[in-house]
Amino acid sequence: xxxxxxxxxxxxxxxxxxxxxxxxKILADLGAETIKIExxxxxDEARKRGPFLNDIPDPEGSGLFLxxxxxxxxxxxxxxxxxxxxxxxxLVKETDLLIEDYMPKQATALGLDYEAxxxxxxxxxxxxxxxxxxxxxxxxxxxxxxxxxxxxxxxxLIPGGIEYLDRPPTKVGNLYADFSCGVIAAIGALAAxxxxxxxxxxxxxxxxKQEASMFYQRWGMVRYANENLVISRATEGYWLxxxxxxxxxxxxxxxxxxxxxxxxxxxxxxxxxxxxxxxxEFGCAILHGEExxxxxxxxxxNYTTEELYHMGQEAGVPFGAVRTAEDLVxxxxxxxxxxxxxxxxxxxxxxxxxxxxxxxxxxxxxVDRPAPLLGEYxxxxxxxxxGYSKEYLVRLRAAGII
Amino acid sequence: MNLxxxxxxxxxxxxxxxxxxxxxxxxxxxxxIKIESAAHSDVATREPQHARxxxxxxxxxxxxxxxxxxxxxxKRSEAGELAKRLVKICDVVVENFRSGVMDKLGxxxxxxxxxxxxxxxxxxxxHGAVGPERNYRxxxxxxxxxSGLSHVTGYRDGPPAPIRSTADTLAGVTTVVPILAAIxxxxxxxxxxxxxxxxxxxxxxxxxxxxxDYTMNKRVRHRDGNRDDFMxxxxxxxxxxxxxxxxxxxxxxxxxxxxxxxxxxxxWTQDERFKDGPTRWENQEDLDRLVGEWTRSRTHYEVxxxxxxxxxxxxxxxxxxxxxKDPHCKERGIFVEVNQPHVxxxxxxxxxxxxxxxxxxxxxxxxxxxxxxxxxxxxxxxMTTEEIEKLEKENVIF
Numbered sequence: 001x002x003x004x005x006x007x008x009x010x011x012x013x014x015x016x017x018x019x020x021x022x023x024x025k026i027l028a029d030l031g032a033e034t035i036k037i038e039x040x041x042x043x044d045e046a047r048k049r050g051p052f053l054n055d056i057p058d059p060e061g062s063g064l065f066l067x068x069x070x071x072x073x074x075x076x077x078x079x080x081x082x083x084x085x086x087x088x089x090x091l092v093k094e095t096d097l098l099i100e101d102y103m104p105k106q107a108t109a110l111g112l113d114y115e116a117x118x119x120x121x122x123x124x125x126x127x128x129x130x131x132x133x134x135x136x137x138x139x140x141x142x143x144x145x146x147x148x149x150x151x152x153x154x155x156x157l158i159p160g161g162i163e164y165l166d167r168p169p170t171k172v173g174n175l176y177a178d179f180s181c182g183v184i185a186a187i188g189a190l191a192a193x194x195x196x197x198x199x200x201x202x203x204x205x206x207x208x209k210q211e212a213s214m215f216y217q218r219w220g221m222v223r224y225a226n227e228n229l230v231i232s233r234a235t236e237g238y239w240l241x242x243x244x245x246x247x248x249x250x251x252x253x254x255x256x257x258x259x260x261x262x263x264x265x266x267x268x269x270x271x272x273x274x275x276x277x278x279x280x281e282f283g284c285a286i287l288h289g290e291e292x293x294x295x296x297x298x299x300x301x302n303y304t305t306e307e308l309y310h311m312g313q314e315a316g317v318p319f320g321a322v323r324t325a326e327d328l329v330x331x332x333x334x335x336x337x338x339x340x341x342x343x344x345x346x347x348x349x350x351x352x353x354x355x356x357x358x359x360x361x362x363x364x365x366x367v368d369r370p371a372p373l374l375g376e377y378x379x380x381x382x383x384x385x386x387g388y389s390k391e392y393l394v395r396l397r398a399a400g401i402i
Numbered sequence: 403m404n405l406x407x408x409x410x411x412x413x414x415x416x417x418x419x420x421x422x423x424x425x426x427x428x429x430x431x432x433x434x435i436k437i438e439s440a441a442h443s444d445v446a447t448r449e450p451q452h453a454r455x456x457x458x459x460x461x462x463x464x465x466x467x468x469x470x471x472x473x474x475x476x477k478r479s480e481a482g483e484l485a486k487r488l489v490k491i492c493d494v495v496v497e498n499f500r501s502g503v504m505d506k507l508g509x510x511x512x513x514x515x516x517x518x519x520x521x522x523x524x525x526x527x528x529h530g531a532v533g534p535e536r537n538y539r540x541x542x543x544x545x546x547x548x549s550g551l552s553h554v555t556g557y558r559d560g561p562p563a564p565i566r567s568t569a570d571t572l573a574g575v576t577t578v579v580p581i582l583a584a585i586x587x588x589x590x591x592x593x594x595x596x597x598x599x600x601x602x603x604x605x606x607x608x609x610x611x612x613x614x615d616y617t618m619n620k621r622v623r624h625r626d627g628n629r630d631d632f633m634x635x636x637x638x639x640x641x642x643x644x645x646x647x648x649x650x651x652x653x654x655x656x657x658x659x660x661x662x663x664x665x666x667x668x669x670w671t672q673d674e675r676f677k678d679g680p681t682r683w684e685n686q687e688d689l690d691r692l693v694g695e696w697t698r699s700r701t702h703y704e705v706x707x708x709x710x711x712x713x714x715x716x717x718x719x720x721x722x723x724x725x726x727k728d729p730h731c732k733e734r735g736i737f738v739e740v741n742q743p744h745v746x747x748x749x750x751x752x753x754x755x756x757x758x759x760x761x762x763x764x765x766x767x768x769x770x771x772x773x774x775x776x777x778x779x780x781x782x783x784x785m786t787t788e789e790i791e792k793l794e795k796e797n798v799i800f
């Protein structure tokens with residue numbers, strides 16, 4: 001088997017839904033051996049969320065769960081049970097990185113305590129992901145993805161446009177904030193793994209999802225402090241260009257540099273209005289964006305999204321297509337990059353999954369195993385790695401421990 | 403020792419996305435050398451160019467703190483050799499020119515690998531380095547729509563929503579994942595590698611559930627406000643004040659009962675229309691109206707206090723002003739003051755996590771253009787003052 005970027009790294013995951021599992025999926029897909037602990041009989045909450053094949057709910061068939069848990073060894077373990085916690089301690093001894101996403105109080109109750117665990121394994125990196133971090137007045141506040149988006153100030157800006165001020169801000173995608181926090185969580189883990197290899201030390205990482213989500217708005221957040229500017233949906237509209245209707249849907253164009261404006265004027269046939277003083281120079285035109293947009297719209301409606309996208313790009317004007325999931329799957333660009341890859345799973349058969357936005361030349365992304373069935377790797381982990389007998393496993397199962 | 407201490411990065415990135423990734427490396431303690439020149443214009447800039455200059459200057463600041471800056475005019479052929487000498491003493495090279503530009507400059511991966519066999523090089527572009535659209539260009543404005551996210555964001559009866567600056571920052575942050583993976587791999591095997599990163603795909607990843615719905619069921623999802631597939635209430639509700647909102651999401655029966663109790667069990671909560679999750683979901687428009695009537699007379703902070711006390715997920719739709727002033731953010735020490743030459747005191751944000759054994763790298767101001775010419779060309783590359791001055795006169799170090 002080809003060497004992977006993270007071959008030899010051992011990860012233990014006690015997480016639910018998106019952020020934590022996405023961060024460990026990133027590590028597992030890079031080659032880390034990742035054991036995912038789920039609650040016996042219940043499993044990760046993502047198993048309850050769809051999409052389900054043919055809309056038939058099945059804890060083994062959630063598209064969300066299947067995507068988030070590729071390459072992981074799934075086991076069941078009851079951390080509420082003292083014996084369960086004893087078994088957990090044996091696993092912690094063998095791991096480099098433990099990632100958990102329980103609320104602070106729950107984590108303590110389940111024995112997910114760095115001080116105690118680091119005594120068993122001094123090189124342990126323990127990583128806690130919570131809505132607001134381990135300290136501060138909101139540490140016990142609960143959030144779902146929608147709340148995370150708003151805790152960071154990102155939610156307040158969507159959708160950009162002054163015309164929306166009397167309507168509530170909207171979410172981004174379905175679970176955008178949870179996914180984007182997962183990327184940051186993976187980064188902290190990768191940096192800590194490198195550091196531990198250098199120093200031989202372990203450490204505890206306290207990641208706040210609010211701060212992770214806010215990291216994507218670092219500039220926007222400091223604008224109040226530095227420019228005294230409160231950003232909102234009203235300040236997030238476009239001056240010149242933006243998402244605009246066309247013949248069969250929507251298209252986006254946006255000029256940032258003067259030469260792009262020159263090329264756009266040429267592309268639309270240099271109509272008389274472009275010679276007017278206010279539209280001639282880019283620096284001036286962006287101040288009259290709304291007027292310019294109205295003129296440009298007259299031209300846009302003659303063409304389809306795909307026509308405008310390619311025609312614009314070939315003329316050096318950055319046009320973009322507004323794409324649906326179907327468009328992405330059928331996109332020649334994504335096909336050429338093999339962004340979607342077929343993965344076979346016992347419950348849903350072979351389905352195309354999004355793979356990864358990065359291609360590493362020496363350690364290519366690959367899926368060795370699909371997402372685990374609930375407890376699928378119990379025997380592999382408990383018998384082969386911890387040396388328990390199969391008979392013992394039966395007793396543990398009967399006692400509701402695994 | 404800090405997380406990435408000892409790692410040196412040659413940073414050829416410009417604009418917003420690329421520098422967001424490298425600033426993250428700098429904040430983790432890597433020595434990031436930004437290659438700039440008075441001869442190249444950058445969209446994010448130190449200097450006012452046109453009406454949006456303030457925005458561009460602000461972006462420049464938050465994406466270039468803690469870096470070193472050298473001047474190198476890549477339009478001059480002599481600069482290529484100098485860049486290679488720099489790469490020879492670096493661990494990582496990051497660039498986000500249009501695909502092919504580094505090759506034309508003689509700084510493609512093959513050329514850099516010759517001078518530094520274990521170099522890790524990452525190229526970030528909007529569409530990636532391969533594929534029929536590899537030469538297409540996109541800013542954040544185009545990336546959101548191209549990724550599929552815009553189509554599923556916004557009101558059901560409205561146009562697709564722009565994703566704006568997050569599109570850049572997400573693409574930039576995503577580059578750090580493979581860079582660190584490659585650093586770990588090199589630490590173990592001594593081998594470098596080339597990484598091709600697509601900004602648009604970074605964004606598409608964040609709607610993988612929606613993509614799976616298409617690949618599994620051929621269902622094309624559309625934007626639908628704040629509607630969740632299961633939860634109701636799940637929306638932003640109006641609060642006291644202008645453009646003030648609170649986000650509330652309720653998933654379980656336990657949370658629903660806690661919510662009803664917290665708002666004083668008004669009669670409507672007993673209504674048949676709201677008796678269980680699926681029924682509440684079916685009647686969510688009525689439900690949203692009634693919840694909104696309760697939130698409307700309270701501030702979003704009050705609503706958060708009342709509902710969180712009962713165990714219900716309610717968070718104000720914070721503005722950037724509220725976040726900077728928020729007691730929780732203050733206690734977490736998220737924002738740090740930095741003294742920026744020519745600008746004065748500025749607030750910047752550090753890393754989004756706290757480490758038990760390492761203190762956060764102190765935030766250093768954005769370097770002046772070429773501020774570290776002496777250190778990099780002189781100290782690191784061993785050039786004499788005469789050599790440096792000669793290249794400055796020839797507009798190579800420019």
